[in-house]
Amino acid sequence: MRRRAPVKAGAPARLRPIAMRPPTPRNGPLPAIVLRSAAIPAGRLPLLRAALLASLLTLALAAALPERLRAEAAPPRITLFPASVETGDALVVEIDGRPLQRAAQEYTVSFAEQRLALFAHPVKGRGVHVGLAAVPLSAPPGTASLTVAWVDGGRPQSRRIPFHITAGAYGEERLRVDPRHVQPSPPDLERIRREQEKLKRVYASGSPSRLWSEGFQLPVPGEVSGPFGTRRVFNGELRSQHSGLDFRSQTGEPVHASGAGVVKLAEELFYSGNAVIVDHGAGVFSSYSHLSRIQVGVGQRVERGQRVGLIGATGRATGPHLHWGVKVNSVNVNPLSFIRATAALSP
Amino acid sequence: MKPYFEKMSPFGSTLPAGKIKSGEPNVQRIKTAEADVDEAVAKVKNAGLPEKVINQRGQLTVWQRIAYLVDPGTWSPLNTLYNPNDNVEGTNNVCHGLAKISGKWAVVIGFDNKVIAGAWLPGQAEEVFRATNLSKRLNIPLVWLVNCSGVKLPEQEKFYGDRRGSGTTFFRHAELEQAGIPILAGIYGTNPAGGGYQGISPTILFAHKDANIAVGGGGILSGMSPKGFFDLEGAEQLIAAAKQFKAEPPGSVKIHHDATGFFRYVFDTEQGVLDGIKDYMKDMPAYHSKFFRVAPPAEPRFPAEDIYYLVPFNQKQMYNFDEVLARLVDGSEHMEYRPGYGPEVYTGLVKVDGFLLGVIANRQGFLGEDYPEYAPYPGIGGKLYRQGLIKMNEFVVHCGRDRVPVVWFQDTSGIDVGDIAEKAELLGLGQSLIYSIQQTDVPMMLVVLRKGTAAAHYIMGGPTANRHNAFTLGTATTEIYVMHGETAAAASYSRRLVKEKESGKPLEPVIEEMNRLVKSYNDNSRPVYCAQHGLVDEVARMTAIRDYLKAFAGAAYQNPRSICPQHQMMLPRIIKG
Numbered sequence: 003m004r005r006r007a008p009v010k011a012g013a014p015a016r017l018r019p020i021a022m023r024p025p026t027p028r029n030g031p032l033p034a035i036v037l038r039s040a041a042i043p044a045g046r047l048p049l050l051r052a053a054l055l056a057s058l059l060t061l062a063l064a065a066a067l068p069e070r071l072r073a074e075a076a077p078p079r080i081t082l083f084p085a086s087v088e089t090g091d092a093l094v095v096e097i098d099g100r101p102l103q104r105a106a107q108e109y110t111v112s113f114a115e116q117r118l119a120l121f122a123h124p125v126k127g128r129g130v131h132v133g134l135a136a137v138p139l140s141a142p143p144g145t146a147s148l149t150v151a152w153v154d155g156g157r158p159q160s161r162r163i164p165f166h167i168t169a170g171a172y173g174e175e176r177l178r179v180d181p182r183h184v185q186p187s188p189p190d191l192e193r194i195r196r197e198q199e200k201l202k203r204v205y206a207s208g209s210p211s212r213l214w215s216e217g218f219q220l221p222v223p224g225e226v227s228g229p230f231g232t233r234r235v236f237n238g239e240l241r242s243q244h245s246g247l248d249f250r251s252q253t254g255e256p257v258h259a260s261g262a263g264v265v266k267l268a269e270e271l272f273y274s275g276n277a278v279i280v281d282h283g284a285g286v287f288s289s290y291s292h293l294s295r296i297q298v299g300v301g302q303r304v305e306r307g308q309r310v311g312l313i314g315a316t317g318r319a320t321g322p323h324l325h326w327g328v329k330v331n332s333v334n335v336n337p338l339s340f341i342r343a344t345a346a347l348s349p
Numbered sequence: 350m351k352p353y354f355e356k357m358s359p360f361g362s363t364l365p366a367g368k369i370k371s372g373e374p375n376v377q378r379i380k381t382a383e384a385d386v387d388e389a390v391a392k393v394k395n396a397g398l399p400e401k402v403i404n405q406r407g408q409l410t411v412w413q414r415i416a417y418l419v420d421p422g423t424w425s426p427l428n429t430l431y432n433p434n435d436n437v438e439g440t441n442n443v444c445h446g447l448a449k450i451s452g453k454w455a456v457v458i459g460f461d462n463k464v465i466a467g468a469w470l471p472g473q474a475e476e477v478f479r480a481t482n483l484s485k486r487l488n489i490p491l492v493w494l495v496n497c498s499g500v501k502l503p504e505q506e507k508f509y510g511d512r513r514g515s516g517t518t519f520f521r522h523a524e525l526e527q528a529g530i531p532i533l534a535g536i537y538g539t540n541p542a543g544g545g546y547q548g549i550s551p552t553i554l555f556a557h558k559d560a561n562i563a564v565g566g567g568g569i570l571s572g573m574s575p576k577g578f579f580d581l582e583g584a585e586q587l588i589a590a591a592k593q594f595k596a597e598p599p600g601s602v603k604i605h606h607d608a609t610g611f612f613r614y615v616f617d618t619e620q621g622v623l624d625g626i627k628d629y630m631k632d633m634p635a636y637h638s639k640f641f642r643v644a645p646p647a648e649p650r651f652p653a654e655d656i657y658y659l660v661p662f663n664q665k666q667m668y669n670f671d672e673v674l675a676r677l678v679d680g681s682e683h684m685e686y687r688p689g690y691g692p693e694v695y696t697g698l699v700k701v702d703g704f705l706l707g708v709i710a711n712r713q714g715f716l717g718e719d720y721p722e723y724a725p726y727p728g729i730g731g732k733l734y735r736q737g738l739i740k741m742n743e744f745v746v747h748c749g750r751d752r753v754p755v756v757w758f759q760d761t762s763g764i765d766v767g768d769i770a771e772k773a774e775l776l777g778l779g780q781s782l783i784y785s786i787q788q789t790d791v792p793m794m795l796v797v798l799r800k801g802t803a804a805a806h807y808i809m810g811g812p813t814a815n816r817h818n819a820f821t822l823g824t825a826t827t828e829i830y831v832m833h834g835e836t837a838a839a840a841s842y843s844r845r846l847v848k849e850k851e852s853g854k855p856l857e858p859v860i861e862e863m864n865r866l867v868k869s870y871n872d873n874s875r876p877v878y879c880a881q882h883g884l885v886d887e888v889a890r891m892t893a894i895r896d897y898l899k900a901f902a903g904a905a906y907q908n909p910r911s912i913c914p915q916h917q918m919m920l921p922r923i924i925k926g
């Protein structure tokens with residue numbers, strides 16, 4: 003079992019830079035991050051000292067500001083958050099091209115096989131674009147990079163933004179079972195194959211634009227009983243890794259959409275039982291499985307918090323619970339990391 | 350004393366409708382953070398072999414044993430996430446908490462038999478000390494569920510030796526027994542060497558029929574090689590010896606029940622052992638609750654769910670602590686001590702489950718231009734000033750005299766600093782509060798509601814008060830650090846910024862380092878980190894804080910070592926005037 007190194011203050015792996023920028027000439031435009039760090043809350047410091055420090059920083063910044071902004075040559079400022087990512091985490095990329103107002107289509111952002119759908123930053127306004135990436139459970143820990151490409155004055159430009167991936171700490175479920183119980187019957191196998199193809203089509207049919215506005219929330223108030231990423235080892239062989247989060251709950255408790263979107267699937271599946279899949283746009287889907295009852299239909303628009311069905315134990319479930327999954331660019335991510343990553347984008 | 354206690358002053362108010370609407374994002378952020386904690390807890394509970402496999406072997410898991418043993422609804426887990434060495438097993442391999450058994454509070458602790466048959470692992474001894482300390486502080490029985498295969502040999506160097514190594518537990522057990530605190534032990538499975546002492550050191554031993562305890566296990570007996578190394582011949586001998594001991598490990602029931610009588614009782618079933626403990630718990634020393642209750646128990650008048658709306662997740666936003674407290678205490682009633690003095694601090698008497706508790710807490714928000722009275726600058730809640738420190742000192746001393754257990758709530762950015770504050774004696778008053786706490790000898794509990802910062806985290810009943818703080822509770826909004834990350838970055842780098850600036854060097858690299866420091870403070874102060882490293886003893890849901898208050902109050906009043914007759918208490922009279 004792979005484990006994250008002990009977390010110590012100052013451990014290099016945790017101290018990767020928050021924002022990566024191309025080197026800026028001394029008189030060039032200041033990166034956004036500088037301005038952010040100047041916002042030291044006065045309430046946290048003895049007032050006099052706070053005032054002193056704040057003015058010190060302001061002075062330093064003012065002196066460093068260029069006399070005129072050579073905006074046309076300014077590369078966009080690219081920020082990734084969270085700064086430290088684990089396998090299975092969602093990652094937000096922010097591209098700040100201001101003062102230029104390049105359109106989202108002018109950028110191409112890619113990470114591994116993922117091509118990110120960009121949308122306007124809900125809070126920061128024109129010229130700032132956001133995209134979501136997923137770090138797969140299978141991603142090798144270490145340095146990875148995301149590529150941003152655009153065209154400046156007819157010349158193609160690109161930047162590789164390196165970031166660090168640490169291995170998530172996932173538990174393991176080792177089971178010895180009669181192989182006959184692991185292997186579905188031929189008709190079941192055929193059904194599973196058909197359903198997998200359908201799911202592939204569903205996940206490829208997402209809206210390129212963002213359908214949510216108010217961020218995401220937990221679908222049920224229940225207690226998390228099945229962590230994301232748990233490795234399931236049957237007879238010594240790694241069969242799967244838990245693709246979502248399980249919530250313990252009672253049959254019949256309501257399940258709510260974690261964000262606004264459009265229902266893309268609402269039917270019974272072999273493994274997932276009664277399942278609902280919601281497309282949130284910009285590469286994001288959420289799914290709700292093992293429901294005792296489905297209460298939405300395909301094509302229906304749902305709002306955040308709207309009821310989509312009731313808790314149950316349908317499909318391959320040992321007891322009543324909700325399996326909640328989130329996919330970003332067709333990759334399973336830890337739904338909690340997704341909520342955290344997108345929280346900052348809420349107005 | 351009925352007029353004082355039965356009906357105290359009601360406080361708090363219904364959540365305004367506007368707050369319910371605008372507070373929804375805050376609720377979601379706290380609940381998501383609670384789900385993070387949940388997920389970490391689920392990983393600990395799922396560590397090792399699946400429940401199914403253990404049950405197929407005819408055994409119960411430690412969690413099933415605990416569930417069967419304790420009175421429903423009373424289990425208050427502690428240090429579930431504590432795993433400071435980040436063991437590959439995902440746990441330190443013991444779990445403990447406060448619970449009632451047969452109506453009486455006890456500290457319950459058990460080995461996780463799903464993980465290497467309950468081996469000693471790094472970090473485990475510290476959790477055991479916390480459990481024994483809790484028993485001692487609250488003067489309540491310790492109940493062990495022993496199932497310990499001994500040292501995890503490849504990592505023995507991390508916990509076998511040392512002053513606070515795993516063997517220290519046996520002296521702690523002796524210390525509890527010396528103090529008159531009984532230790533009941535249910536014993537399961539094979540418990541050689543360290544496991545043998547885990548089994549023998551308690552007061553009364555309830556064994557399962559297949560259990561054994563021994564000075565050394567089969568592995569040790571057969572593993573002594575006279576040559577100092579192993580060869581083929583040695584390996585063959587080892588195989589023969591191992592086969593024999595596997596068939597019959599030393600120290601079985603035949604020896605330790607029939608011959609030595611160390612096992613007082615032997616049971617045929619796993620549940621039988623627990624039934625035996627339950628039966629014994631009925632006779633453990635405890636006052637009836639009516640002896641100490643000052644009023645019949647009552648629920649707060651406002652729902653605990655409101656706390657999600659009241660406590661801002663954003664640490665820079667303010668809130669009204671009194672409204673939070675009104676959601677935690679019986680009838681939402683209190684007797685506030687010196688309300689007009691030291692406004693940054695709440696001090697008062699409350700009832701929880703009918704028992705009297707003292708509460709000390711930070712208040713938030715702007716304190717007015719005229720406060721603190723010794724300085725030209727205005728005061729801000731969360732910080733401590735002269736009056737607040739004096740008030741806390743007084744209140745703690747009175748609680749000590751009246752034998753009232755104290756609950757602290759921290760959300761503090763520290764003590765006022767600078768020469769004006771020094772002249773106002775804040776350093777001396779802070780240490781005075783430490784002395785005041787030390788001389789009370791009443792049990793205390795801490796809730797780090799949001800920030801635990803600077804020396805204020807120590808002096809406000811922090812876990813540093815080793816002999817008084819029974820346990821420290823965190824919440825999804827808890828952050829613990831010496832100072833805020835941004836403050837730390839400013840303090841550490843301001844000079845370098847000036848220097849770089851003066852020598853005409855770019856500032857960006859320094860700024861990047863500053864942001865890295867902020868980020869690392871942020872990562873290492875979060876609730877899950879705090880719980881894994883023992884800075885808090887558990888992270889509770891907002892709606893579970895009251896359950897822990899009830900467990901604390903009930904346990905603290907179960908069998909206190911000293912008593913102040915209600916009609917001789919001074920605090921209620923001082924408050925009334």
Ligand SMILES: [Zn+2]
Pocket residue numbers: 228244245246247248324325326
């Ligand atoms: Zn699941």
